[in-house]
Amino acid sequence: MNLLEVKNLNVYTQDKIQLLKEVNLIVKPNSIHAILGPNGSGKTTLANTLMGLVTNKIVKGKIIFAGQNITNLPTFKRAKMGLTLAWQEPARFEGIKVCDYLGLGMKNYDKEEINRALNLVGLEPKIYCERLVDEKLSGGERKRIELAAVLLMKPRLMILDEPDAGLDIIVYNEFYELLATVKKETGAGIMLITHREEAGLIADSATLLWRGKMIISSNFRQTMRRYCEMSGRKKTCKLKTCLK
Ligand SMILES: Nc1ncnc2c1ncn2[C@@H]1O[C@H](COP(=O)(O)OP(=O)(O)OP(=O)(O)O)[C@@H](O)[C@H]1O
Numbered sequence: 001m002n003l004l005e006v007k008n009l010n011v012y013t014q015d016k017i018q019l020l021k022e023v024n025l026i027v028k029p030n031s032i033h034a035i036l037g038p039n040g041s042g043k044t045t046l047a048n049t050l051m052g053l054v055t056n057k058i059v060k061g062k063i064i065f066a067g068q069n070i071t072n073l074p075t076f077k078r079a080k081m082g083l084t085l086a087w088q089e090p091a092r093f094e095g096i097k098v099c100d101y102l103g104l105g106m107k108n109y110d111k112e113e114i115n116r117a118l119n120l121v122g123l124e125p126k127i128y129c130e131r132l133v134d135e136k137l138s139g140g141e142r143k144r145i146e147l148a149a150v151l152l153m154k155p156r157l158m159i160l161d162e163p164d165a166g167l168d169i170i171v172y173n174e175f176y177e178l179l180a181t182v183k184k185e186t187g188a189g190i191m192l193i194t195h196r197e198e199a200g201l202i203a204d205s206a207t208l209l210w211r212g213k214m215i216i217s218s219n220f221r222q223t224m225r226r227y228c229e230m231s232g233r234k235k236t237c238k239l240k241t242c243l244k
């Protein structure tokens with residue numbers, strides 16, 4: 001069974017501006033699906049639509065998650081079914097301890113579970129649990145903490161909106177490896193919204209959006225090639241070195 005199926009999805013604003021046109025894509029369980037596209041192409045709109053966070057918009061088409069039509073379900077029900085979204089600009093809880101931050105969403109604070117999540121994202125609990133969520137954490141450490149927070153929701157599909165934004169070249173390669181590990185360890189699916197061709201190191205499949213329109217949804221290599229062609233970057237795209 002497919003984990004997520006998006007069928008002929010169209011999204012409009014109330015005053016009929018079309019934000020997404022005929023998006024069709026499939027995410028398989030235990031796979032990483034990249035969403036590619038330039039600024040303003042509709043990636044975040046797609047993520048919000050999948051999560052049900054577009055209440056003032058008109059949504060046509062179908063979203064099937066784990067075999068169930070969720071197109072009209074409220075966000076909390078989607079979340080209960082195991083769909084999670086980490087925001088492009090996540091809310092900051094400055095000044096509280098990392099472990100307290102991670103425990104915020106838990107019914108009963110479970111230290112062992114938090115430690116497991118920290119270990120999985122490569123942060124030693126002994127060092128990080130008591131640290132404060134503040135600007136002293138590096139960008140990469142923050143991303144890892146955000147990912148740990150997502151993992152604690154026990155998602156079946158994690159939608160990550162540009163988790164690689166703002167990371168430097170070494171850190172984002174590490175971060176991709178981490179996502180591959182998380183996929184393997186949890187069996188969850190990951191929808192990775194990104195600008196980076198290096199995502200091909202871990203992505204199993206990909207969709208390209210362009211001005212709200214789905215251009216192609218295929219394996220990463222073919223989708224990335226199309227993206228390079230359309231953005232006139234044929235020469236600069238590092239297809240050979242970056243793709244599996
Ligand atoms: N309510 C709205 N009314 C009008 N235009 C909107 C509305 N919401 C989004 N848009 C427009 O839809 C387009 C897609 O926005 P979206 O945030 O989905 O892009 P994106 O692909 O995530 O871009 P980025 O890479 O910059 O994050 C943008 O041009 C945006 O201005």
Ligand SMILES: [Mg+2]
Pocket residue numbers: 043044045088161
């Ligand atoms: Mg966006």
